[in-house]
Amino acid sequence: MTKPMVPSDAELLRLTSAGDEQAFTTLYRRHQSFVYRFALLMSGRATIAEEVTQEVFLALLRKAHRYDPALGSLASYLCGAARNHVLRLLERERAYVQFIDCVDEDEAIPLSQLRDGDDPLRNCTRNEAIRMVRQAVLALPPRYREVIVLCDFQELTCAEAAQALACPVGTVNSRLHRGHALLFDKLLKRLRAEGKLEPAGPESRGGRCLV
Amino acid sequence: MNCRDFQMIVLDLARNRPLDSSTRERGLAHIEGCEDCAARLAVERTLLACVRPVVAELMGEEAPAHVEKELLATFRAQRAAAISTRVWSSWRLAAFAAVILLSISVLTLFRKPAISPRPQQEERAVSSGSGSSPGPSATSPNLAALPLANNRTAARQAGKSQKRVHRRAAGNHPDNASDDAETIAVFFRLREGDDLTELESVRLVRVELPGSALREIGVAVDPETAKARFEADVMLGQDGLARAIRFVRWSSNKETTDE
Numbered sequence: 451m452t453k454p455m456v457p458s459d460a461e462l463l464r465l466t467s468a469g470d471e472q473a474f475t476t477l478y479r480r481h482q483s484f485v486y487r488f489a490l491l492m493s494g495r496a497t498i499a500e501e502v503t504q505e506v507f508l509a510l511l512r513k514a515h516r517y518d519p520a521l522g523s524l525a526s527y528l529c530g531a532a533r534n535h536v537l538r539l540l541e542r543e544r545a546y547v548q549f550i551d552c553v554d555e556d557e558a559i560p561l562s563q564l565r566d567g568d569d570p571l572r573n574c575t576r577n578e579a580i581r582m583v584r585q586a587v588l589a590l591p592p593r594y595r596e597v598i599v600l601c602d603f604q605e606l607t608c609a610e611a612a613q614a615l616a617c618p619v620g621t622v623n624s625r626l627h628r629g630h631a632l633l634f635d636k637l638l639k640r641l642r643a644e645g646k647l648e649p650a651g652p653e654s655r656g657g658r659c660l661v
Numbered sequence: 662m663n664c665r666d667f668q669m670i671v672l673d674l675a676r677n678r679p680l681d682s683s684t685r686e687r688g689l690a691h692i693e694g695c696e697d698c699a700a701r702l703a704v705e706r707t708l709l710a711c712v713r714p715v716v717a718e719l720m721g722e723e724a725p726a727h728v729e730k731e732l733l734a735t736f737r738a739q740r741a742a743a744i745s746t747r748v749w750s751s752w753r754l755a756a757f758a759a760v761i762l763l764s765i766s767v768l769t770l771f772r773k774p775a776i777s778p779r780p781q782q783e784e785r786a787v788s789s790g791s792g793s794s795p796g797p798s799a800t801s802p803n804l805a806a807l808p809l810a811n812n813r814t815a816a817r818q819a820g821k822s823q824k825r826v827h828r829r830a831a832g833n834h835p836d837n838a839s840d841d842a843e844t845i846a847v848f849f850r851l852r853e854g855d856d857l858t859e860l861e862s863v864r865l866v867r868v869e870l871p872g873s874a875l876r877e878i879g880v881a882v883d884p885e886t887a888k889a890r891f892e893a894d895v896m897l898g899q900d901g902l903a904r905a906i907r908f909v910r911w912s913s914n915k916e917t918t919d920e
Binding site for chain 1: 668672701704705708711715716718719722724725728735736737739743
């Protein structure tokens with residue numbers, strides 16, 4: 451017995467352009483959660499995530515010809531479109547959106563101060579941990595946030611993320627490195643602020659180290 | 662392996678992604694002697710542990726159903742609009758074609774009456790002129806006309822227009838300058854009931870005649886016109902009898918139009 455063939459994204463997109471509603475529905479259901487989650491993690495707001503998801507697929511409906519399968523996967527294309535929408539919306543609402551704190555990149559913790567096996571969330575409940583991580587991610591500058599969301603939360607490879615963000619793989623790697631250090635620092639700061647982590651001892655405050 | 666190479670594989674090591682065994686061994690050997698890279702791996706593993714619950718929670722996150730409904734509504738509206746545009750385009754095309762056909766028909770109708778219906782009316786006028794009622798003026802271009810289908814020269818003249826203008830050659834007429842033009846009317850029959858289309862060949866003779874002579878062919882002439890002289894082309898049949906006549910008028914080039 452032969453397995454039913456799963457139509458490719460390009461085929462579904464072609465059928466969608468020809469007016470096939472079922473093809474569009476399949477395409478939407480295949481990619482909507484990815485786009486929605488990306489927008490949600492990037493913005494921290496469900497309303498923005500909904501708006502972005504709608505805008506991304508509307509753009510796909512109206513300008514399907516803009517997608518070139520030779521340049522990458524449809525997921526990457528949609529992700530790139532979602533990223534542009536999110537950044538535009540965040541820029542528009544910058545006056546109203548207040549992130550947890552502003553990041554001074556120079557305050558990042560030196561990696562040499564970290565020890566293997568450190569678990570900053572060990573004293574938190576699961577829900578608290580989830581909230582803290584999401585808030586810490588939202589506190590990152592967008593260029594770091596987007597690579598972390600794509601590589602860590604959406605589990606793309608660096609190459610796929612590079613395709614979605616239209617930048618070199620090396621850039622993704624370096625941003626990921628820097629972003630992780632910032633994220634770790636944010637987490638520790640927030641945990642200390644909420645009393646979930648012991649304040650850093652004087653022995654650990656060498657140089658710019660915050661731990 | 663140096664630190665730069667290690668940075669390339671640190672995420673794969675932290676996530677336990679499949680790696681070439683020798684690369685993995687070399688990477689692990691590198692962190693034995695490099696504190697920074699070891700710390701980096703530690704950060705990656707710690708962050709991964711922190712991120713996992715969030716990823717698990719987000720796995721169930723999807724766009725609300727109303728987003729799909731709204732998108733499908735938009736999709737249907739767009740498709741309907743595309744269909745109506747196509748239908749509208751075909752209607753517009755059909756209407757355009759109809760307008761073109763109508764224009765052609767109107768043009769054809771307007772061109773034809775300029776040739777045939779008018780001579781018939783004028784023929785009737787000449788016929789009635791032979792009776793008691795006054796006929797048209799001899800100098801009028803609206804004198805009864807007769808299209809001669811079998812005579813190529815006359816038919817061409819009659820077919821193109823009722824009024825033709827010829828450039829007069831210099832010195833061809835003693836009274837006029839070289840830029841004078843000849844205006845001719847179409848032929849009209851001299852005998853009622855005469856079918857000129859049956860003539861196999863005809864001869865045209867240019868004559869000058871007094872206005873009073875027009876009375877003989879049934880045209881009502883006033884005293885002034887009777888004294889004037891006219892030029893006319895007389896069509897002679899094979900038997901030498903005059904069958905039709907057309908009048909010629911000379912006018913200044915400024916007043917006439919050339920074909």
